[in-house]
Amino acid sequence: MSLVDAAYAAESAEAFKDIPIIDLQDIDNPHAEAREALGRAVKDACIHVGFLYVKNHGIPEETIERAYSASKEFFSLPVERKMELDIRKTSNFKGYNALLTSNNDPLNRGDLHEGFEFGWEELQARDNDEKRANDGVMAGANVWPSDLPDFRESVLGYYHAAVNLGRKMFPLFALALDLPENFFDDKVCVSSVSSEIRRLTTGPVDDRVIGIGAHTDFECFTILWQEPGIQALQVLNKQKEWIDAPPIPGTLVINLGDQFARWTNDVFKSTVHRAINRSGVRRYSIPLFFGTDYDVKLEPIPSCVSPERPPKYEVVTAGEYVKERLKAAYGH
Numbered sequence: 590m591s592l593v594d595a596a597y598a599a600e601s602a603e604a605f606k607d608i609p610i611i612d613l614q615d616i617d618n619p620h621a622e623a624r625e626a627l628g629r630a631v632k633d634a635c636i637h638v639g640f641l642y643v644k645n646h647g648i649p650e651e652t653i654e655r656a657y658s659a660s661k662e663f664f665s666l667p668v669e670r671k672m673e674l675d676i677r678k679t680s681n682f683k684g685y686n687a688l689l690t691s692n693n694d695p696l697n698r699g700d701l702h703e704g705f706e707f708g709w710e711e712l713q714a715r716d717n718d719e720k721r722a723n724d725g726v727m728a729g730a731n732v733w734p735s736d737l738p739d740f741r742e743s744v745l746g747y748y749h750a751a752v753n754l755g756r757k758m759f760p761l762f763a764l765a766l767d768l769p770e771n772f773f774d775d776k777v778c779v780s781s782v783s784s785e786i787r788r789l790t791t792g793p794v795d796d797r798v799i800g801i802g803a804h805t806d807f808e809c810f811t812i813l814w815q816e817p818g819i820q821a822l823q824v825l826n827k828q829k830e831w832i833d834a835p836p837i838p839g840t841l842v843i844n845l846g847d848q849f850a851r852w853t854n855d856v857f858k859s860t861v862h863r864a865i866n867r868s869g870v871r872r873y874s875i876p877l878f879f880g881t882d883y884d885v886k887l888e889p890i891p892s893c894v895s896p897e898r899p900p901k902y903e904v905v906t907a908g909e910y911v912k913e914r915l916k917a918a919y920g921h
């Protein structure tokens with residue numbers, strides 16, 4: 590079945606009730622058939638659900654634990670100290686995002702979470718860092734708390750591990766789109782990848798102030814670590830039912846975003862989701878938003894268009910698209 594036909598079949602199939610768990614054990618398998626089988630599993634998840642869990646993802650538990658501890662340490666600083674790194678003081682969306690600073694759902698009044706946002710930076714500076722760091726408006730220098738000595742290394746350690754995983758996912762997405770495995774290689778060179786550590790206050794205060802309002806992500810895909818044992822993330826299926834996406838030990842969540850949806854003419858689904866924490870305790874998460882290089886034009890991929898499925902979206906530059914969405918979410 591052609592990709593477009595498979596997408597139509599998925600659109601008329603029943604709404605999903607479950608999010609698939611995909612085992613990435615074969616991601617580096619030298620045998621093409623093993624990688625292709627994985628590509629087929631990814632394709633199914635991408636056209637039906639837009640969300641998947643991955644296990645055997647290769648990020649060491651210890652790397653995750655360090656970033657988790659660093660998050661707890663950072664957020665427990667007094668608010669004045671966190672406000673020294675206020676995201677609104679930077680022009681490139683880096684730093685501390687206080688409670689209610691962002692609003693993901695225009696119908697809501699603000700998001701009940703705090704975050705600390707950062708982007709590409711080598712652990713040890715290298716010659717080309719400056720160029721990379723200045724590639725596009727969401728890049729540029731990070732800001733770091735001055736008095737938490739291990740913080741930068743702990744969160745960047747996780748960041749780089751997750752970026753590696755993201756890079757390995759692109760060939761699978763390419764296979765899922767009937768493209769050569771290296772299709773995305775020259776389009777994700779300069780790491781337009783932003784990340785955030787996040788703490789969700791328990792709530793909600795009222796229906797229009799929840800942890801993270803209903804939204805779609807902006808980039809190609811997001812890799813999300815969620816604190817074990819606390820339910821918060823929910824995903825909207827096409828029956829408009831909210832399906833829980835609980836943390837599953839040993840897995841990460843990967844969900845598709847709007848850059849991919851636009852690029853694939855909605856063959857890949859950018860699925861609406863939100864986070865609500867009613868657990869009674871604060872809940873931590875670490876999303877990593879994997880975008881393409883700033884100047885990539887999101888022209889519909891040929892296997893995703895047909896006479897019956899003409900291009901739905903105007904062609905935009907990947908980075909400009911994300912910048913506009915960020916401005917809207919942060920109101921600046």
Ligand SMILES: O=C(O)CCC(=O)C(=O)O
Nearest residue numbers: 801806821822864874876
């Ligand atoms: O923290 C979560 O579970 C949701 C994260 C999310 O949707 C986002 O950061 O875009």
Ligand SMILES: [Fe+2]
Nearest residue numbers: 804805806862
């Ligand atoms: Fe999201």
